[in-house]
Amino acid sequence: MTITRRNLLTYGAASAVALPALAMSGRAHAQKAQYTLKYANNLPLSHPMNIRAKEMAVAIAAETNGRVDLQIFPSGQLGSDTDTLAQVRSGGVEFFTLSGLILATLVPAASITGIGFAFDDYDAVWKALDGELGAHVRKEIEKANLVVMEKIWDNGFRQITSSSKPIVNADDLKAFKIRVPVSPLWTSMFKALGAAPTSINFGEVYTALQTKVVDGQENPMAIVSTAKFNEVQKFCSLTNHMWDGFWFLANKKAWEKLPPDVRAIVAKHINAAGMKQRADVAELNATLQKELASKGMVFNEAKPDSFRARLREAGFYSEWKAKFGEEAWAILERSTKKMA
Known part of the structure; x- marks a missing residue:
């Protein structure tokens, strides 16, 4: 099917x-x-x-x-x-x-x-x-x-949308007001990237984007579509910054x-x-x-190495390595790549 x-x-x-x-x-x-x-x-x-x-x-x-x-x-x-x-x-x-x-x-x-x-x-x-x-x-x-x-x-992988500009590298997130779920992992990551994360309940996100309380948000593609964020967000950057x-x-x-x-x-x-x-x-x-592109949303590929480097410099990976422990982190890096 x-x-x-x-x-x-x-x-x-x-x-x-x-x-x-x-x-x-x-x-x-x-x-x-x-x-x-x-x-x-x-x-x-x-x-x-x-x-x-x-x-x-x-x-x-x-x-x-x-x-x-x-x-x-x-x-x-x-x-x-x-x-x-x-x-x-x-x-x-x-x-x-x-x-x-x-x-x-x-x-x-x-x-x-x-x-x-x-x-x-x-x-x-x-x-x-x-x-x-x-x-x-x-x-x-x-x-x-x-x-x-x-x-x-x-x-799914999560992507970043924006009303003002495409997010291509870490510098584009400097002082960028982004909505995130109420979660230490999300807040920690976007602060480390230099953004200004704001926790907002999902039901209020559309209005927050529409009234420019925040510049952007991040979610899997299905939510970007079904929540009609394309109506209040011009750009969608394929960052794949988190998977769940x-x-x-x-x-x-x-x-x-x-x-x-x-x-x-x-x-x-x-x-x-x-x-x-x-x-x-x-x-x-x-x-x-x-479908979203046909409705006017502009997509761009992001540069993941730029974001990883910024997170490393800010101590994000070291912080979470300490929280998860040496054993778990070693398994993660064997499964993906060295980060901390």
């Missing part, structure tokens, strides 16, 4: 419309399943994550002969990210996909994948996350008494209650769906860039 912009009604926290309570089920019949499992996420039904999750649920029901009914609750229906994470830990929800940068409130090591300019491209991301770095983060997640699937799903993904988490007790053969089937289909979702997001990003 092909995922297009037309499918994507909104994205993650960008959704301003509350959908009615709805669970998508993998079972085609009303027959009682032996195991009913709830899977929550914060993305809309039309997002590749939920399209692939629906296929996954159907496949799991079929291969288990109806023993497993995986019910999908999209669009944050079961609560905020932090609320749902608490439910997964307590057993109220069996499965949840969560950004590593948010999971870091419980598992600090999970945010290491978001270190600025660590990854040059998706090849580097998947080599690291399907390799030693991903294994390290999963090990840390398991210490928090959670089960985590092998394949991380894609959230969704870890597929499970309640440990609920997982261990499933028979080994059922666990194997469920894990197999979850990981396969994650791989398909990665391809969908990559295709969607290319489509969105063309």
Whole structure:
């Protein structure tokens, strides 16, 4: 199947419309399943994550002969990210996909994948996350008494938009007023780059850009499109300054209650769906860039070495190396490149 912009009604926290309570089920019949499992996420039904999750649920029901009914609750229906994470830990929800940068409130090591300019491209991301770095983060997640699937799903690279000028190198960010999420990692990075980061709730970002409270913002391409930032931002600089993904988490007790053969089937289909979702997001990003360009948004390639050098000079990498620890940082650099 092909995922297009037309499918994507909104994205993650960008959704301003509350959908009615709805669970998508993998079972085609009303027959009682032996195991009913709830899977929550914060993305809309039309997002590749939920399209692939629906296929996954159907496949799991079929291969288990109806023993497993995986019910999908999209669009944050079961609560905020932090609320749902608490439910997964307590057993109220069996499965949840969560950004590593948010999971870091419980598992600090999970945010290491978001270190600025660590990854040059998706090849580097998947080599690291399907390799030693991903294994390290999963090990840390398991210490928090959670089960985590092998394949991380894609959230995307973040890009910088601006109303005044293209951002090509680090000098272009000097005193640049940029909106960032409420996160120490984001604020630390943009301060180190010489910018003036301001934390603003997502629902207020469009107005802040429109009224020039800030000069720009940064988000994955899908959010730039669905939030219509192109209406108040002229330039989009392809900085790829941070990457993040969704870890597929499970309640440990609920997982261990499933028979080994059922666990194997469920894990197999979850990981396969994650791989398909990665391809969908990559295709969607290319489509969105063309669409936004046709609406007048001007795109430019940035110079990542300039930003990395500025972060190194400002002590950003040294600071976060100390926070993550020598072992974790060494794994990151073996998976990407030497930074600190």
